């Protein structure tokens with residue numbers, strides 16, 4: 288009778304595997320979400336990587352490190368080549384012909400009035 292009680296109170300091995308797996312998933316997703324936030328990634332990208340890290344804990348974190356961090360470095364390098372809109376002051380890519388914010392032409396050749 289006592290042994291039966293002990294058996295029912297002791298969770299089976301698969302319960303531990305699921306619980307530990309879940310903790311790993313939460314930690315990986317939490318780490319990726321936190322890291323993406325610090326890297327300044329915006330919502331859709333961040334949410335996507337958090338979901339990937341949750342579904343595939345170890346693989347997702349490795350993918351995040353190898354894929355997601357590379358474009359950030361490239362975009363950071365590209366950010367040095369910027370110009371400012373003369374009308375509204377928005378930062379734009381150096382090759383931008385039109386302002387994203389106010390929609391005015393930045394290239395003087397396109398803005399021929401006469």
Ligand SMILES: [Zn+2]
Nearest residue numbers: 372375386389
């Ligand atoms: Zn503008």
